Amino acid sequence: MELLISGVIAAVFLILMIIMFVLGYKEALKAKVEDPLVLENHMIGEGWEFDTFVDYEEIIDILGREPNDEEMRIFMDLVEEGYHGEVLLKKFLEKIKKNEHH
Known part of the structure; x- marks a missing residue:
């Protein structure tokens, strides 16, 4: 019962x-x-300008892998600050090296 x-x-x-x-x-x-x-085919970089996407692809080539969460946060912060092109790549690599030393 x-x-x-x-x-x-x-x-x-x-x-x-x-x-x-x-x-x-x-x-x-x-x-x-x-x-x-509704499930969309969301791709990293959707809505980015073309040069930002190219910079992201170059970072993948430099790292030899997809950026981890911390690296992605650094990349997005730099993009929001207005960096792009070679300056973005240079700043990104500087911040990554600085984080590795800490």
């Missing part, structure tokens, strides 16, 4: 969760929130 009651309670909670998800999803769409269920 207890098993039946617990099964019914679990089913009721599952149905309530589904209803709440649907209601929240509808509200999110009304509020123009990005659709979390």
